[in-house]
Amino acid sequence: MSGRVDFWARRKAGVQAEEKAAQAALEQQAVQEQQAALDEKSDAEILADLNLPDPDLLTAGDDFSAFMAKAVPDRIRRRALRVLWRSNPVLANVDSLVDYGEDFTDSAMVVENMQTAYQVGKGMLKHIEEMARQAEERENPPEVIEEEPEEDAVLADTAIDVEEPVAYVETQQAEADETVIAPSPRRMKFTIEESAA
Structure with missing residues (x-):
């Protein structure tokens, strides 16, 4: 019984949709005729x-x-x-409202040898600050003062230099000793129980 109700409900909805489509087509045709008449005036x-x-x-x-x-x-x-x-x-x-209001594709408007301080992903501020720093260094070069290193600092530097390669070798050896075990694939197992009818 529910199948018949569904059929008739669908049929009724289909007829209503057809009537709406026909009405919309008639309205569209009337608007087009009115526009055609207005185009002549x-x-x-x-x-x-x-x-x-x-x-x-x-x-x-x-x-x-x-x-x-x-x-x-x-x-x-x-x-x-x-x-x-x-x-x-x-x-x-x-x-300020239209970002792309001008035509930038006109090659006649392109300035020859145009340069910009903008860098994609970095912006302009860092580049300008770096240029200002370089100009200041050229005008006022820093004076280099050579100091004689103290003996304790020299010994500390050599101790660090000696210890770092050993630590690096130990970590490399520890990583090489570890073996990578690939995970075994999982499989699903199904059992079907037959019931006595």
């Missing part, structure tokens, strides 16, 4: 038919929402949006 005639003001005469504070209706052709909507963007100082100054 001039912008002044369209604005008069839709009771809209001239978008070029609008100023800051005017209502631009009427130009966002579906009945308004795209070309008039774009004109109104251009005026809106120019009238609003926040939208008009897009220097």
Whole structure:
């Protein structure tokens, strides 16, 4: 019985989906016919038919929402949006809003032998600080004062030099002595118990 209910529920949903698709297609066709009729008219005639003001005469504070209706052709909507963007100082100054607003692909705008202090992953600050340090060293070279090493420091240095290779050899030998044991593969085992029926 539940199979029949599921079938009819699915069938009913399918019929409703077909009706919605047909309705959407009719609406789309009506919009296309209306747009085709509007394309034949001039912008002044369209604005008069839709009771809209001239978008070029609008100023800051005017209502631009009427130009966002579906009945308004795209070309008039774009004109109104251009005026809106120019009238609003926040939208008009897009220097800091659009990262890629300029065309950097124009080879005529490329400066010859252009150099930059920016390094990918490192930035500019470290590079500039290093350049400043090198320039300062060239202007004021540091004086090298040679001091005679004390005897205790010389003995301590030689003791460290002697001990370090021994410790290194011991660790290398300990690592070589350890054998690497590969893990054995695991396998799943199944048993099937037959029940007496």
